[in-house]
Amino acid sequence: MRNETIRSDITVVGGGLAGVCAAVAAARLGRKVALVQNRPVLGGNSSSEVRVWVCGATAHGTNRYARETGIMGEMFVENQYRNPDGNPYLWDMVVLETVLTEPNLSLYLNTDVHEVEADGEEEARQIRSVTGWMMGSERRIRFESPIFLDCTGDGLVGFLAGAKYRLGREARHEFGEAWAPEVADDITLGSTLLFYTKDAGHPVKFVPPSFAKDITQTPIPLKRVIRSGDSGCHYWWIEWGGELDTVHDNERIRDELSAVIYGIWDYIKNSGQFDADHMTLEWVGSIPGKREYRRFLGDYTLTQNDILAQEPFEDRVAFGGWSIDLHPPQGMYATESGSKHLHADGNYHIPFRSLYSANVSNLLFAGRNISATHVAFGTTRVMATCATIGEAAGTAAALCAELGIAPRELSRLHTPLLRQTLLRQDASVLGVANEDAADLARSAKLSASSFLSRLAAESADEAYPLERDVALLLPADPGLAGTIEWRLDAAQDTELTVEVWSTGRPENYVPAALESQTTVAVTKGDDQWVPVRLVWTPEEAQNAFVIIRSNPLVQLYLSHTPLTGLLAFERGTAAGVSKDLEDHDDSQPVVEWSMKRLVRKTFCFRADFATDAYRPEHILDGYKRPYGGPHLWLSEPMARDAQPWVELEWENEQVVREIQLIFNDDVNEDLINLHHHRTPFEIIPELVKNYRLETQDPAGNWITLITETGNRWRKRVHRLETAIPVKAIRLVVEETSGSRQAEVIEIRVYE
Numbered sequence: 001m002r003n004e005t006i007r008s009d010i011t012v013v014g015g016g017l018a019g020v021c022a023a024v025a026a027a028r029l030g031r032k033v034a035l036v037q038n039r040p041v042l043g044g045n046s047s048s049e050v051r052v053w054v055c056g057a058t059a060h061g062t063n064r065y066a067r068e069t070g071i072m073g074e075m076f077v078e079n080q081y082r083n084p085d086g087n088p089y090l091w092d093m094v095v096l097e098t099v100l101t102e103p104n105l106s107l108y109l110n111t112d113v114h115e116v117e118a119d120g121e122e123e124a125r126q127i128r129s130v131t132g133w134m135m136g137s138e139r140r141i142r143f144e145s146p147i148f149l150d151c152t153g154d155g156l157v158g159f160l161a162g163a164k165y166r167l168g169r170e171a172r173h174e175f176g177e178a179w180a181p182e183v184a185d186d187i188t189l190g191s192t193l194l195f196y197t198k199d200a201g202h203p204v205k206f207v208p209p210s211f212a213k214d215i216t217q218t219p220i221p222l223k224r225v226i227r228s229g230d231s232g233c234h235y236w237w238i239e240w241g242g243e244l245d246t247v248h249d250n251e252r253i254r255d256e257l258s259a260v261i262y263g264i265w266d267y268i269k270n271s272g273q274f275d276a277d278h279m280t281l282e283w284v285g286s287i288p289g290k291r292e293y294r295r296f297l298g299d300y301t302l303t304q305n306d307i308l309a310q311e312p313f314e315d316r317v318a319f320g321g322w323s324i325d326l327h328p329p330q331g332m333y334a335t336e337s338g339s340k341h342l343h344a345d346g347n348y349h350i351p352f353r354s355l356y357s358a359n360v361s362n363l364l365f366a367g368r369n370i371s372a373t374h375v376a377f378g379t380t381r382v383m384a385t386c387a388t389i390g391e392a393a394g395t396a397a398a399l400c401a402e403l404g405i406a407p408r409e410l411s412r413l414h415t416p417l418l419r420q421t422l423l424r425q426d427a428s429v430l431g432v433a434n435e436d437a438a439d440l441a442r443s444a445k446l447s448a449s450s451f452l453s454r455l456a457a458e459s460a461d462e463a464y465p466l467e468r469d470v471a472l473l474l475p476a477d478p479g480l481a482g483t484i485e486w487r488l489d490a491a492q493d494t495e496l497t498v499e500v501w502s503t504g505r506p507e508n509y510v511p512a513a514l515e516s517q518t519t520v521a522v523t524k525g526d527d528q529w530v531p532v533r534l535v536w537t538p539e540e541a542q543n544a545f546v547i548i549r550s551n552p553l554v555q556l557y558l559s560h561t562p563l564t565g566l567l568a569f570e571r572g573t574a575a576g577v578s579k580d581l582e583d584h585d586d587s588q589p590v591v592e593w594s595m596k597r598l599v600r601k602t603f604c605f606r607a608d609f610a611t612d613a614y615r616p617e618h619i620l621d622g623y624k625r626p627y628g629g630p631h632l633w634l635s636e637p638m639a640r641d642a643q644p645w646v647e648l649e650w651e652n653e654q655v656v657r658e659i660q661l662i663f664n665d666d667v668n669e670d671l672i673n674l675h676h677h678r679t680p681f682e683i684i685p686e687l688v689k690n691y692r693l694e695t696q697d698p699a700g701n702w703i704t705l706i707t708e709t710g711n712r713w714r715k716r717v718h719r720l721e722t723a724i725p726v727k728a729i730r731l732v733v734e735e736t737s738g739s740r741q742a743e744v745i746e747i748r749v750y751e
């Protein structure tokens with residue numbers, strides 16, 4: 001046996017997605033990081049040991065423009081390329097590689113931390129070290145650093161350090177939360193084991209073990225959905241332990257879950273109700289996925305009301321968009337729905353003050369243990385959101401280590417620095433623009449070979465009977481002032497009513513206020529373009545939610561050629577999921593107006609007015625994702641502008657060492673790491689594939705600095721061998737991964 005001491009700038013305990021993103025974020029900022037994980041595999045509940053699929057703000061395609069960027073975004077996009085089938089082991093590999101490629105990061109797998117050295121008064125504790133036992137290696141390792149992150153999910157490190165925390169549900173009156181119980185209690189969400197099945201291609205028998213539960217004696221067959229052929233997270237509802245202590249009763253909970261899994265399989269194989277003769281078990285989980293335990297107290301506690309109000313915190317550093325998703329205490333034995341859901345009208349914000357301890361001065365946390373009420377935790381707990389929280393906390397930890405200050409001081413004095421650092425790393429802080437004084441691009445003059453100024457989608461690829469209200473989201477930049485023609489068939493002479501709605505907030509894509517309404521006469525006839533005059537000139541450019549009211553005599557057309565910045569919606573389509581499993585309030589705007597069946601489709605239309613939404617100036621407008629408009633440059637289609645370019649030009653010569661490019665990876669596309677659904681392409685079509693960066697020689701000739709082929713990423717950083725003097729830089733797009741035009745979100749230039 002060995003005793004060792006590891007000294008780092010930052011120690012991150014827990015290698016779930018929160019811990020991984022925290023550690024990677026800090027390491028990328030040059031800090032020496034130890035990442036300590038008590039199991040042999042990274043990824044926490046998303047790992048192949050547990051196999052929960054990674055959800056985030058997109059909420060399975062309910063929420064618009066909601067996919068995460070930053071480290072989580074990179075892993076989503078890379079997984080989509082390498083692992084379109086959703087193989088859990090390939091996902092493990094993506095996560096592991098993300099960690100292993102960071103030279104400043106040391107990974108300690110199989111190392112269970114269960115000792116914490118901390119001192120100080122109750123209100124001002126400080127962690128000195130944490131100690132873990134590396135299983136199988138007989139190494140007792142003590143980790144020392146000025147800053148610690150508890151990303152263990154259960155919150156053991158903070159607990160041992162004396163950090164204040166809550167467990168269970170707050171009473172309604174404490175934070176005025178409508179979804180909280182009248183009286184506080186110890187109830188949490190329960191834990192789950194999952195299993196995978198496969199078709200063996202020949203008959204396979206199943207003899208249940210004596211400990212299998214007879215599920216016909218429970219409400220499960222009646223109240224939950226059991227289908228032969230389902231695997232993994234389709235069985236998220238095999239949940240139990242919410243009325244127990246999910247940590248101290250973990251073994252008992254696992255045994256119960258295991259008995260139910262074999263009982264369900266016995267029911268599928270032997271009840272005669274399923275076509276399952278050839279089906280067999282491929283994998284059965286043995287580590288319960290835990291949903292909830294301690295939630296630390298930070299300087300701020302995030303609540304249900306903050307989520308629903310989408311509170312725009314001054315110190316917002318991350319965002320979420322999943323519904324508040326709470327489950328009945330009895331879990332799988334409950335007769336009520338397995339989950340009830342409450343959606344905000346769009347993405348919501350997460351403040352930095354919820355990510356560090358109120359009383360342990362050098363402790364940050366990320367993941368399911370942040371400072372949130374039980375109800376707010378119901379949405380922040382999904383893993384891509386935990387990951388963005390992790391990136392924010394890890395970035396904060398790196399700045400604390402660099403500046404030699406505690407998280408609370410960072411919060412009070414340097415929140416703008418924290419947010420600007422996150423943006424430079426390509427994390428998303430919604431509504432916060434680039435103000436990086438070091439970014440030379442911000443003082444450049446911008447020009448481009450062309451830009452798209454026409455809003456139109458003309459190719460009729462699919463007929464769409466107008467049996468329900470539908471809508472099209474359009475950038476109103478500077479406004480909508482003119483005529484939009486709609487391509488349609490009319491079975492008889494009739495009328496068409498079109499309304500323009502504003503969306504309420506830049507981060508929302510739902511109808512909030514009626515701005516104008518027009519009704520026009522339509523004469524009987526097929527495939528006609530019907531003009532509708534729309535006038536809406538808001539003071540600031542923003543999105544318009546254009547509703548076409550239902551008319552069973554009319555058939556619209558859908559184009560299958562997507563155009564960035566446009567989204568199509570239909571009203572009141574069925575959720576597609578049994579209410580026994582998911583109870584959503586169908587009148588909530590993001591549910592009521594669904595885009596799920598219309599992703600990458602657009603109702604055929606053409607506008608006779610020009611838009612500024614795609615002008616090259618948007619490359620320097622500071623925003624890296626849609627926010628009240630698309631915020632990017634779109635060239636004319638490359639059929640007309642074969643090698644579109646955008647140029648940054650300075651009045652005086654600049655010394656340049658690094659050029660950062662952000663391409664469009666369509667954050668509306670709902671990517672998922674495992675097999676919930678398939679996105680049809682491995683590389684996001686809007687991404688620029690081949691490009692070159694050029695500068696001018698003293699004679700004014702363009703010379704190539706960098707040529708890149710086969711790009712499949714959103715963020716590219718080109719660091720030149722030596723800094724060079726330039727007066728202009730040009731990005732020339734040679735080919736995209738499918739988009740008809742060049743699409744560029746941001747260019748940054750550094751010395």
Ligand SMILES: Cc1cc2nc3c(=O)[nH]c(=O)nc-3n(C[C@H](O)[C@H](O)[C@H](O)COP(=O)(O)OP(=O)(O)OC[C@H]3O[C@@H](n4cnc5c(N)ncnc54)[C@H](O)[C@@H]3O)c2cc1C
Pocket residue numbers: 013014015016017018019036037038039042043044045046052053054055056111112113114151152153154156191192193233236288289290291366367368369381382383384386
């Ligand atoms: C069955 C189930 C279904 C769910 N459904 C979804 C879903 O569909 N999509 C979704 O995104 N989220 C879902 N969730 C929620 C989500 O999985 C969790 O909220 C999320 O995993 C929390 O992330 P985390 O990084 O905080 O914690 P975890 O994923 O729990 O990771 C914590 C890590 O820390 C390690 N650790 C713990 N203690 C120590 C220690 N003392 N020393 C060292 N390492 C330690 C653990 O081994 C673990 O790997 C579900 C959860 C469950 C259980």
